[in-house]
Amino acid sequence: METVERRKAREVRIGSVRIGGNHPIAVQSMTTTRTEDVDATLKEIHELEEAGVEMIRVAVPFEKSARALVEIKAQMRVPLIADIHFDSRMALLAMEAGVDKIRLNPGNISQRKRVERVVALAKERGIPIRIGVNSGSVEKEFLERFGRPSPEAMVESALKHVRILEDLDFYDIVVSLKSTDTLAALRAYRLAAQRMPYPLHLGITEAGKPGYGELKSAAGLGGLLLDGIGDTIRVSLSGPSVHEVKAGFDILQATGRRVLEPEVVACPTCGRIEIDLFPLVEKIEAFAKGLGKRPIRISVLGCPVNGPGEAREADIGLAGGRGVGYIYRRGVQVRKVEEDEMLEAVKEEIVKFLEEGAEVG
Ligand code: SF4
Structure with missing residues (x-):
């Protein structure tokens, strides 16, 4: 398989999770409730925790939401992020409540003194700050300079906020540049990856309902992830937040950035098919699912045309022939079996591969 060199962002610690550097790309989500409830x-x-989320963000618009954070934080396992707009008091209250990260654009806080207070507390407690620029809320000065909320305008806006923090000697920064326009987001993140050393939080904002929203997110974020860009990901869906978690991990798995589960690659079949493929794929998938979080790649192909070539790319591959199946392990044919023995033979080879502790790829 092809590999990509990951952009090496500065390492930032968010409670028990580290992002940037060589740390796994973390999957996060945001609650939809009123935080004070x-x-x-x-x-x-x-x-969300049950689904495997690695960080959770909650909105903190009011003092009552900030005051609820102590109780919330005490009863959750993963790091908690407070999302704050404009109001530095909310940032102070959230940090005092023990949150692990805040999302705040310092340029939106009216007085320098207030920014200094927030940054001093963040520094004292080791709490990072995410600067979140959204194409819909790029400041007037950049809209005037660039004529529209272009990727350049978004990155310049982010850099303005970054410089405020850097001037105060604060570098535990994470940056996001979200847009609902996939190309704008892609370009903005690529530009930011060149112009700043900080970890990037990837997202396509307001991607839509589950289904299309996941596809849109994958379309926008896939290119970045395949370029080695991105340190944490949030898929924004108009639906139950729990879908965002699976979508985040699926996008990381599909781009090969973080392979946590068995992947079964199967051909769509065509007129050249030699074996009864779909039921076989279903059974192999069910078996693979039962293996739990094992990052093994299995391919199942219907005929000898592409079969052997593709099967060679997998950890364990099966290529169908006339009434027979050829089984490959990392490109080497290890068995030839009758069609009715294929399922058991593939299962055996998978188990053997995992038991022998081969480094799965
Ligand atoms: S592997 Fe063979 S059967 Fe499957 S789609 Fe390709 S050519 Fe058709």
Whole structure:
């Protein structure tokens, strides 16, 4: 398989999770409840944790939302992020409540003194700050300079906020440049990757409902991830937040950035098909699922045309022939079996491969 050199961003610690450097790209989500409704917020948080989320962000628009954070933080496992706009008091309250990261654009806070206070507390507690620029809220000065919320305008806006923090000797920074326009987001992140050393939080904002929203996110973020860009990801869906978690991991798996589960690659079949493929794929998938979080790649192909070549790319591959199946392990044919023995033979080879502790790829 092809590999890509990952952009090496500065390492930032968010509670128990580290991003940047060589750390895994973390999957995060955001609650949809009113944060001050502690029971509802915790219910959603626990669902997200159950789904495997690695960080959770909550909106902190009011003092009552900030005051709820102590109780929320005490009853959750993953790092908590407070999303704050404009109001430095909310940032101070959230940090005092023990959040692990805040999302705040310092350029939106009216007085320098207030920014200094926020940064001093963040520094003292080792809390990073995410600067989140959105194409819909690029400041007037950049809209005037660039004529529209272009990728350049978004990156210049982010750099303005970054410089405020850097001037205060603060470098635990994460940056996001979200847009609902996939190409704008792609270009903005690529530009930011060249112009700043900080980890990038990837997202396509307001991607839509589950289904199309996941595809749109994958379309926008796939190019970046395949370029080695991105340190944490959030898929924004108009639906239950728990879908965002699976979507995030699926996008990382599909781009090969973070392969956590068995992947079964199967051909779509065509007129050259030699074996009864779909039921076989289903059974192999069910078997692979039962293996848990094992990053093994299995390919199942219907005929000898592309079969052997593709099967060679997998950890374990099966290529169908007339009434027979050829089984490959990392490109080497290891068995030839009758069609009715294929399923068992593939399962055996998978188990053997995992037991022998081969480094899966
Ligand atoms: S592997 Fe063979 S059967 Fe499957 S789609 Fe390709 S040519 Fe058709």
